[in-house]
Amino acid sequence: MFRTALRNVLAHKARLLMTVLAVMLGVAFVSGTLVFTSTISDAYQNSSQKGFDNVDVAIQPKSSDSPSGAPGAAPRLDQKLLDAAARVPGAASATGTVSGFTAIADKHGKLIGDGFSTRGANLFPAKDGKDARYPMRDGVAPKAADQFALDAHTADRAGYKVGDTVRISVDGPVREQKLTGIFTTDDGTVAAGGSLALFDTPTAQKLFAAPGEFSGIDVKAAPGTSQGALKAALDKVLPKDSAETTTGKQLADDQADMIAKSMDDMKTVLLVFAGIALFVGVFIIANTFTMLVAQRTKELALMRAVGASRRQVTRSVLIEAFVVGAVAAAAGLAAGIGIGAGLRALMSGTGAKVPDGPLVVSPAAILTSLLVGIVVTVLAAWLPGRRAAKIPPVAAMNSVHATATTKSLVVRNTIGALFAGAGAAGVLVATGMEDGRAMMAAGAAVLLIGVFILTPLLSRPLIALAAPVLRTFGISGKLARQNAVRNPRRTAATASALMVGLTLITGLTVIAGSVQQSIDKMATASLKADYVVSMASRTPLSPDVAKKLDGLDEVTAASPLRNSPSRIAGGAEYLTGVNGKDFGKLTRLDFTEGSLGELGGERAVVDDATAKANGWKPGSRFPVTFEDGKKGALTVSGVYQGNEMIKGIILDNATLAPHQKHVTDMQVMVKMAGGASEASKDSLVKALGENPAISVQDKKDVSDGIAQIFSLMLNMLYGLLAMAVIVAVLGVINTLAMSVFERSQEIGMLRAIGLDRRGIKRMVRLESLVISLFGGVLGIGLGVFFGWAAGELIGGSLATYELVLPWGRIGIFLAMAALVGVLAALWPARRAARLNMLESIKAE
Template sequence: MFRTALRNVLAHKARLLMTVLAVMLGVAFVSGTLVFTSTLSEAQQRSSEKGFTGVDVAVQPHRADRDSGTPGPAPRLRQDLLDKAAALPGVASATGSVGGFAAVADKKGELAGSGFTSAGANYYPGKDGKDARYPLVSGRAPQRAGEFALDEHTAAKTGYKVGDTVRVSVRGPVLEQKLTGVFTTDDGNVAAGGSLALFDTRTAQKLYAKPGQFDEITLKAAPGTSQTALKSAVEKILPRDTEAVTGQKLADDQARLISEGNSGMRTILLVFAGISLFVGIFIIANTFTMLVAQRTKELALLRAIGASRRQVTRSVLVEAFLVGLVAAVTGLVAGIGIGAGLRSLVSSMGGAVPDGPLVVPVSAVISSLAVGILVTMLAAWLPARRAAKIPPVAAMNSVHAVATPKSLVVRNTIGALLAAAGAGIAMAATDESGLGLGAGLLVIGVFVLTPLLSRPLIAAAGPVLRPFGMSGKLARQNAVRNPRRTAATASALMIGLTLITGLTVIAGSVQKAIDKMATDSIKADFVVVNASMTPLSPEVAKKLAKDPSVTASSPLRQGEARIGSGTEFLTGVNGGAIGDLVDLDFTAGSIAGLTGNKVVVDADTAKQHGWRAGSSFTATYEDGKKGKLTVSGVYKGNDMLKGIMVDNATLTPHLTDYSDQQVMVKTTSGDGDKAKDTLRKALGNNPALQIQSKQDISNEIAKVINLLLNMLYGLLAMAVIVAVLGVVNTLAMSVFERQQEIGMLRAIGLDRRGIKRMVRLESLIISLFGGVLGIGLGVFFGWAAGSQIGEKMATYELVLPWGRLGVFLLLAAAVGTLAALWPARRAARMNMLSAIKAD
């Protein structure tokens, strides 16, 4: 039986090619994902370990008791602690670090590098006058105010050289700095396309903290002193709200964070690989069903001469094993290439991929072989079992060809129950897991029902096919001749379009909700934010308030306060102007009373604390002082504005080191480009600041949504490609099955062009059938998911992107047209006499 299986595989190489390709693509997706993420993790961890080479113990700010202590961040480290730590026995060197955001302008005045990774820090020389973290390649280290050093990558990109004057922005103000040196660094942010500016320690402390303050102190142990021993010695001199951590623990924590971050990406990629493999199951099952049907008499003869049912089943499964093995091995090799290609692609796009060897983990090899073989054998098991159950005499007479009414009733009943259960669960779901379960059951139910649905839906295409004459009529009849085969072929395309449509509907609806939210809640003409989304210097708000074109402005400033047994963030605003800048929907009171000790609270926070208009509560501020606040209004919050709002005049005196999240501005000339240019000049043409109108905010969010959507489209494209292979495979084998019929059609007058048209139209009908089902299911899932989103986003409403839905339907038509090119050409070139004689 093994020799028989091997002979059948070799005899049907061409027919099994599409199956091999479908499995290979899915396996390549799996192995490529594992190779890429393993390579990325390994390189990042090596780079991270290199960054901790000179760190044996790190001292960091840490709140000892956040539940009962003073609210707010832990205080920074002081110079006296650095001096004490440096004097400890076993300490070879001690380094104090302080830093934050620093944007470097290029020679055109634009931001050099990515805003999210534009940083500044201090150059801390050791006993030898050098900072081992930042080896200089030219020039010297910064020594006084007005000087700075720049990383080599940014210097090369911008064309700056030692001695140039460069504009640098730190949290807001623009500084004219002289470039004194260029250095190299292992900082991952620089590798990701960011920039790093170094100042002398005193200047950095003035810019990012206060004189004599540090964000972190790192210690290098003297020879013979272990990290654990040094940590124990350091802990004896630590003040409250600080902690000591060994360099090994820092490296381990960083490795864990890297692993967790890449694990999320790996999971997402593997989900899409699983979708491709799931789609491939339909192709495999279809292929083996047709192969078994074509060999019915052969299998019956084997049964007649003594082969058992198990032997027949095993024979087909051995064929599947061999096909799966070939597909898995080729998929593994292709996946290794994909992993290497992804690393190069990410690097070329400016992504942070440290140098390192390509890693092919054992898990990639085992997973590829297991997935490829198991998926193929699983898909082939049902056709194999069906073939073994056919009695030899019935097989010889093809009695098995017609499905019994009982089997169809059972199938349709099961499909209807699954679809109804899935739709019900999806509509009633309150979380993602419930929606996922409902979606899975509904898709399976529709798949089971697809043979039943194919007849009425394909029949509806009759009027469209009528102008094509006999070719159109034959195409429609061929498409419903074998409903199960048509269903399996259409379902492969249906799954891909279901996901694509659902994601598109959700993304479009969310974007519309954000537009409405911005329009409804913000009256300000502009919102000024940092390019890195880090806090702004208070100087920005002061400059804007003094500009004659500004009629109203308010910084949004945050501070932490203890209220009752928990902590809440207070948002400080300009109480006198905020009413002109926001439009909040109040359920009680108004924003007019936001002065002194009066606050306004969003409805969710008010409900959580049991507050209403007129309620009072005590807040403990960051400086330890207490104040009594009164609720003057309750409003409906949203993702842009929510929480407890208090007048800055009340909040700011209690903040030791404050900054602004954003500044809202209203101007005399509205939100046009002219007003934006005026504000930009008032802020010194600062490259780090973004001046955004309501439309700019919406466009920025839309850009992120479209980027994510396009990435998902790219990942789902693999499933669509596999579906195309399925249509090609079905048509090719269908043409082979109908050789005699095609030969007879040619003999009675249907020309080659008519044969081609018949096959193409059949392919088009099947693809559009799958497309209609996929788009319909996708819209339903978009609606079901939207009902959950609407509970958290009041402005959410279902938006059907008719233009894109039309494009998806055209995509389904294009799939059918392209998939039919080779089978149609093959059918038309068939010799009619040879075809008629074919058995």
């Protein structure tokens, strides 16, 4: 039986090629994901560990349960603590560190680096005048407030040399600094495309902290002193209420764990889509083996007649599947390694630089890929093999088994209806739940399975709808329709592969389009301001920016938005400070109780969620502990409907600012005399010194900025789901090719009675088109339903959410399904037309 199974595999090489390709693509996606994430994770971990080579013990401010800077938070580390750490027995040296966001402009005024990886820090020279962490490649270390040093990656990228004057920004205002040195570094963020600027310590403290304060202290152990011993010695002398110690090894391990976790999220997303591709591949594999077994029914019956048991027949089919799966898995693993290397090169090519390191092919990736390929193929082939073994030999030889029994169809349709009903009910119930995500996911999966089971039943009426159109193609169209419904199970399995991919694509498109529309409405409804000014990195903005804008003649109203941590009713809450006089001119809040009035003194307005949680109404008075620890009380003057743009407790900056240690703004809202225009925007940009770190956005820019995230995610998902669609295309090709082989005698007879080659080609193409459109219609219908249901959940937290059906894209998806059908039929149609009619008629 083993030798027979192997001979069958070799005898049907062409027929099994599509199955091998389907499994290979799925496995390649899995192995490529594992190789890519392992390679990136390993490169970042090695790079980050280099950054801790000069750190044996790190001293950091003691962590607080309250938000950063909230009342009671620990102070920064000072010079006294640094000196104490340097004198501890076993300490060779102690380095004070301070850092923060620093934007570097290139020679064209554009921001270098990527958001939060654009950093500045301090140089801390040893007795020899050098900082071992940052060896100077060119020039010397900065020693004055108007000087700085730049990492070699950024300097080379921007074309800067020692002696150049560079425009930088830390919190908004532009600073012109002289470049005195260019240094090399193993910093992982720099290797990944970020930038690092270094200042002398007093300048860095003034920019990022306060004079004499550090954000951390790194202690180097003397020779013969272990990290553990040094940590114990430091713990004895440090104040336990304001500082804590961590060994360099622990920091490196924590960093490695954090990188691994971030890679795990990416890996999970990619593996989900690999799973979808494999799930679609299961339809193809099951379809292929069903057809192969059907074509070899008499052969299997003869084996049963000469003594083979049911188990041996099933086993022979599974051996074939094992061989196919093993070959596909090995090919998929090799392709996956190439995909992993290609994805890394693609990341580097798009500007997202990755630290250097080897391509990592872990034993887990190899084992997983082989197991996935073999197990998926064997499981998909088990049901056809078992079904073949149950056919009585005499019935098989007489082809009595060819048609499914009425009982089996009734059982299948009943089970499908129960699954579809239960799934639809689950989805509908989830739409009315406060957190129905788990219920909706489960219901959607059950509904999808139910529709798949019912697909043979649905195929006849839906394909019948295409009959009027097919009649226009004459006898070829009539035959195509009959062929499509002749074997509903085969048609269903072929269409289902395409249905799964289009369901996900359509659902995601509906959700993304609806969310985008709601964001546009929110920006329009909430803001009267013409522009919103903020840091490009979303870091705090200097209050000098708001003062400068407020002083411009063309600005009629301006208000900074400031966040300040506080304690209210025993919990941590952020207060939002605004310019009470102008806030009403810049926003359009929908008040459910009370009104905005003119904010000032102890008056505050709160969003409906916060008011409901605390039981507040207009006139309610509540105690508050401000950032500086001082206590006060605020009175609710109005309750408004909060949204993602504006929410929380809002009060006048004149009330909030005296309690803030460092006054910074998150953004500034601006209203212009001439409204929003290119001229108005240019005047603001010029007034702010054409600063690369500052973003000036109108309402459309704000909306587009949020939408860009959704568009990027959607495009990534389209790319990932394209794998499932490619596998589905292979499935259509596979089914048609094997169907042509199975119907070769019939095709020969059609040729003999006068149907020319062009008519045969047209028949096969139309059959493929009908099957693909059938899968496309089902997929789009389910996708719209799932998109609507998910939108009902989103609408609970997004007040402006409204279902938007992107008819243009839905039309494109349907056209794509038709194109799949046309392309998939090219080779099978050509093969059918070239069959020799006499040999085909004689074929068994």
